[in-house]
Amino acid sequence: MSKIFKLYTNEMIKLSHKISVWILVGLMLIATFLTPLYIWKQFKNQNLYEQEYPTKTSITKERDSIAEQLGDTDKYTKRASLQFMQGDHVVDLFATYYDLPDSLYDQYALLYCYNAMLANYDFDKYPIGDTYLAFRAYSNFSMQCHTMVELNAIPFEERDTSWYNEYINQNELLELSRTALFNHDYNAFYEYLKANNKGYYSYDNIIENVFKKFLEIDPNGELSIDETNNYISAFYAIFDFKETLELGVEYDGNTYQFLTDARKKEIEDKVTILEYQLQNNKLASIMSTDVTQANLYTQAFPRFFLMLLLILVAGSSVSQEMATGSIKSLIIAPVKRWKIFVAKLMSVFTWVIVGSFLITLISTTMYSCLYGSDILQPYYYVSGGEVKTIPFFLFSLLYFLVNNISLFIYILLAFMISCMTKNAGLSVGITSVLLVGNTFVNSLILIFGNRTWIDMLPSSNMNLVPLIFQNIILYSTGTDEVLTLLSGNPTNSLQFSIIYLVVLAGTILLIAYDAFVKKDIQ
Amino acid sequence: MEKQQPALQIIDATKTFGKKTAVDHVSFDLHPGEVFGFLGPNGAGKTTLIKMVMGFIRPDAGTIIINGFNRKTHYEEAMESIGGIVENPEMYSNLSARLNLQMYARLHKNVTNERIDEVLRLVGLQDRANEAVKKYSLGMKQRIGLAQALLHRPKVLILDEPTNGLDPAGIHQLRDILKQTAHEEGTAVMVSSHLLSEMQLMCDRIGIISHGKLLQICSIDDLTKQAEQSSIYRIKTSNPEAAQKILSQKEGLKISNLTSNTLDVEIDETGINECVRMMVASGSDILGVQKLESSLEEAFLEITGGGINVE
Numbered sequence: 001m002s003k004i005f006k007l008y009t010n011e012m013i014k015l016s017h018k019i020s021v022w023i024l025v026g027l028m029l030i031a032t033f034l035t036p037l038y039i040w041k042q043f044k045n046q047n048l049y050e051q052e053y054p055t056k057t058s059i060t061k062e063r064d065s066i067a068e069q070l071g072d073t074d075k076y077t078k079r080a081s082l083q084f085m086q087g088d089h090v091v092d093l094f095a096t097y098y099d100l101p102d103s104l105y106d107q108y109a110l111l112y113c114y115n116a117m118l119a120n121y122d123f124d125k126y127p128i129g130d131t132y133l134a135f136r137a138y139s140n141f142s143m144q145c146h147t148m149v150e151l152n153a154i155p156f157e158e159r160d161t162s163w164y165n166e167y168i169n170q171n172e173l174l175e176l177s178r179t180a181l182f183n184h185d186y187n188a189f190y191e192y193l194k195a196n197n198k199g200y201y202s203y204d205n206i207i208e209n210v211f212k213k214f215l216e217i218d219p220n221g222e223l224s225i226d227e228t229n230n231y232i233s234a235f236y237a238i239f240d241f242k243e244t245l246e247l248g249v250e251y252d253g254n255t256y257q258f259l260t261d262a263r264k265k266e267i268e269d270k271v272t273i274l275e276y277q278l279q280n281n282k283l284a285s286i287m288s289t290d291v292t293q294a295n296l297y298t299q300a301f302p303r304f305f306l307m308l309l310l311i312l313v314a315g316s317s318v319s320q321e322m323a324t325g326s327i328k329s330l331i332i333a334p335v336k337r338w339k340i341f342v343a344k345l346m347s348v349f350t351w352v353i354v355g356s357f358l359i360t361l362i363s364t365t366m367y368s369c370l371y372g373s374d375i376l377q378p379y380y381y382v383s384g385g386e387v388k389t390i391p392f393f394l395f396s397l398l399y400f401l402v403n404n405i406s407l408f409i410y411i412l413l414a415f416m417i418s419c420m421t422k423n424a425g426l427s428v429g430i431t432s433v434l435l436v437g438n439t440f441v442n443s444l445i446l447i448f449g450n451r452t453w454i455d456m457l458p459s460s461n462m463n464l465v466p467l468i469f470q471n472i473i474l475y476s477t478g479t480d481e482v483l484t485l486l487s488g489n490p491t492n493s494l495q496f497s498i499i500y501l502v503v504l505a506g507t508i509l510l511i512a513y514d515a516f517v518k519k520d521i522q
Numbered sequence: 523m524e525k526q527q528p529a530l531q532i533i534d535a536t537k538t539f540g541k542k543t544a545v546d547h548v549s550f551d552l553h554p555g556e557v558f559g560f561l562g563p564n565g566a567g568k569t570t571l572i573k574m575v576m577g578f579i580r581p582d583a584g585t586i587i588i589n590g591f592n593r594k595t596h597y598e599e600a601m602e603s604i605g606g607i608v609e610n611p612e613m614y615s616n617l618s619a620r621l622n623l624q625m626y627a628r629l630h631k632n633v634t635n636e637r638i639d640e641v642l643r644l645v646g647l648q649d650r651a652n653e654a655v656k657k658y659s660l661g662m663k664q665r666i667g668l669a670q671a672l673l674h675r676p677k678v679l680i681l682d683e684p685t686n687g688l689d690p691a692g693i694h695q696l697r698d699i700l701k702q703t704a705h706e707e708g709t710a711v712m713v714s715s716h717l718l719s720e721m722q723l724m725c726d727r728i729g730i731i732s733h734g735k736l737l738q739i740c741s742i743d744d745l746t747k748q749a750e751q752s753s754i755y756r757i758k759t760s761n762p763e764a765a766q767k768i769l770s771q772k773e774g775l776k777i778s779n780l781t782s783n784t785l786d787v788e789i790d791e792t793g794i795n796e797c798v799r800m801m802v803a804s805g806s807d808i809l810g811v812q813k814l815e816s817s818l819e820e821a822f823l824e825i826t827g828g829g830i831n832v833e
Contacts, residue, residue: 003598003629010625017616325612329622329670331577332608333629334601520579 003335007343008350011317015347020312025355028305032359035298036366053129053225054138056118063114066107076100076108080156086164098153105153106146113145120182128181131221132214132228137180137189144174184220186211206243210235230283234274237474241271266470269382274474276387277380284377284474291375292392293472295367296399299359303400306355307407307435314348314414315428318516322422327521337517341419348411356404360397380471399469405501406462410435412505416512458504461497468494527590529554529603529710530575530678535584537570544570546734547584552678552710557700559725559742560714567734568714569609572682576608577601589677602631605676607684611667615656619647619666622655623673630674641669644699660687668696672703679703679711685720697724722746754778754788758809759801768804769797786814 015021067073081094100108121128128138147170154163173192180189193208213235217223223231245267249256259267277283284292321327330340367376379395381388390398410431417427438459455461465472492500528551537545545567552558562568573579575586577593586593589603613622620638627633642648645665650658655666664687671679681700685693701724704711715721721728722742729739759765762785766777769787775797776788787797794811801808 006628010628013621013625014614014617017614324615325610326614328578328608328612329626332601332604332606333626334598334604335629336597337577521573522578 011347024309032302032362040370056123109146109149134221140177206239273380314411316424319418320424412508419512419515531587533585554708557711559721559728562731603677605671606680607667613655620651754814
C-alpha cells in the first residue's frame, strides 16, 4: 500500500510541473471567481424579488391621468327614480347610473376605486402591499368597485329584481372588502372567501386556505413583502402537494399520471420539510432559493475547464509516458504494474476532488460575500420521519460531484484510451469528440423524445441529481422551470442508473487495466 | 573462488513475437563482481532479453531469478535488486535531474539524499543537477541514466548499449565506473553491445547471442587466448607462390588470400617465427611481416555466422 502512495506522490509531482495543467487550473479558478460576480452585476439593479404594489403616490398618479382622460366625470352621471316590488314591499329608489361609452367603463371604475382609496385609506399606517392580507383586500376592493360601476351602468329602465339582488349582494361584498382594507379587519373577508368558494379542489380553495393560514401568522398585515412572499409560496406549495396526494393524480405537463409510491413519498417528504421550516421559522426566501440554485448551476462554467483539465491529465497520463519513454523508470522500479495503474488513476481522481472542492469553495464564498452569508440554504431531507439538514457547502460539493458523474466516465474513458495508445493527443482528442458526441445525442433526445434504446445510452443514466437530491426544489420559483428544462427529467430509476454506471465504469477500467498491466512495453 | 549465489539467473527464457522467436531458451547466470558482456548483432535478441529481465516484457516461458528471488512470485523483492538502462535513458524531461532521482529513490528502500549527491558526483553532474533534464545533451542524459541505475546500489546492473552518445572521455569514465562498481561493490554488471572492441575493454565474461540463441559464454581471457593462438600475419615477399609451397609443409597453418606480392597466414605467435626461419632457409625474400588483426572478431563472426558491425 505504501508503494502506491509513493507512486501517487510521484504522479502528483509530475503533474504539478506541467504548465498546461496550471493554465487550465488558472482558467478554472478565474471562471469560478467571475461567474458569481457576473450574475450579481447582471441582476443587482433589477428588483426581481419586489412586486409592484400600489402606493399613495402611484394611486394618485393613476387617478390624475384617468381623470384627465375622462374629463368632466359628472357628464356621465344620470339620476332617476324607480319603484318596484321586492317581496311584499314596494321599493322606492332614487338611483344613479353612468351613461358611459364602452371604452371608458374600466377607466371610470378605476377612478371610482382610486377616489375611494385616496379619501379613506391611511397609507402612512398600512401600506397596501405590505402583506398578502392587505393586498388581497385591496384587489378585492378594486374588483368590487368595478362591479358596482358596471351594475350602475345598466340603464335605469332595464333594472329589475335580479339586478337589485345582485346590487345588494355586491354592495355587501364591497363593504366587506372595504372593512378589510380600510380597517385591517380581515376575518370577515376570510369568511366571505370561504362562503363563496364551493369547489373543493380548486385554485380558489387553495387561495382561501392560504389566506386562512396567513391570517393566523399575520392578523394585522404587518409582515414585509419578502416575508409575505416566502410564506405564500410555502403555503401554496403545501396545499398544492396535499391536494395532489389526496387526489393521487398528478399533471406532468402532458397527461395526468397516477402517483407511484416513490413519488408519493417524495411529495410527503417535501410537505414535511416545508411544514418543519414554517414551524421553526426557517423558511427560505425566494431570493435565497434562487441564489442557492444559481450557485449550483453557475458551477457549470468553471466545470468546463475542469473537464478539459481532467481529460488532459487522464488522457496523457499513460500515453505521454509511453511516447516519451519515461515509463521505463516506472517499469524498472520495484513496483508491480497494477500499483502504477492504481496510483495513476488516483492522481487523476485527486484532480476531480480538488477541482470540485475549489470550485465549490470559491463559488460559495463569492455568493456569500455578494449576497450575505445567510443566503445559501442547507439541504433538507427527511430520514426516519425526521427532518435533517446537510450544511450548504458540503451539499454543494456533493451536488457538484453527483451532477458531474459524467465527468468520471469521461476521465475513465480518456484514461483507457491513454492506456491503449502511445499518443496523448489521440486520447485527448477521442475523448473530446465523445464529449461533443454526447451533447449531440442529448439534443437528439430532445428532438425525438424518449425511446427505449435512448434509456440505455450512457447520457440517459448520468442525470442523477433529480433522483438523489429530490428536495432542492421545494416549490416553484421563476428560475427552476428553466433549470428543469436544462437538466431534463431522468427516465430510469436510481438503482438502474447506478448499476448501469458501475458496469460501464468497470468495463472501461478492465479494458484499461488489461491494456496497461498485461501488455508488453516495447 | 568460493561458490556464491548468482546475482541473476536466467533459466530457459523464451519469447516469441508472432512467428519470430526473439529469445530462444536462453539460460545463464551472472555472478556478483563480474562484468558480463552481452554481445550480438543487431536484432539478435539482446534488448528483448534485457527487457524481459527488467520487467518490460513477460517471458513466454522460463524463470528469472534476481538475487535469489523469483521474479514471478516475488516481483518487488526481485526488482529491488536490479537497476539499469534500457535503450536510451528517458527521464521526465521537464523536471530537474535531482527531482527525477528523488522520485526514483522514493520507490526504493534506503536511498538517502546523501546517496543522491554521491551518485551525482560519481557521474559528474553535481553542478547541473538542478537543471531540467530537457536541457541536457545526449551524453549527460546517459550519465543521469547511469546515476539512476546505480542509485539504490543494485545487486544486478544492466546497461543496454551504455556508450551511445558518450564522448571518448565519457566512455573511459563509464568503464571505470562499471569496473569499480563490479569489483569493489560486488555488483553483477551486464552490458550489451554490438561493439566487440568495447566489450574487450570492460568485460570479464562475454555471452554471444544470435538469432535469439545464446551461442557461447566464455571469459574474455579465454577469448583473447584463443585469438592469440591464431592470428593472421601478412607476409610480403616477391614470390608468394614459392613461399606458399614452402610453408604448406608446416602443420597447423592456414594460408589465405594470396596476392602478387603478399600472402596471409593464420598461425600462432611461436609458429610465425618458424615460418620466417623456413622461408629464410629456403632463400625466399621477406620484405615484411605484419600482424593484421586480432582474430577475436573473426572468431566472433564464425560463432555468430556473420553480421556483426566491426569498428
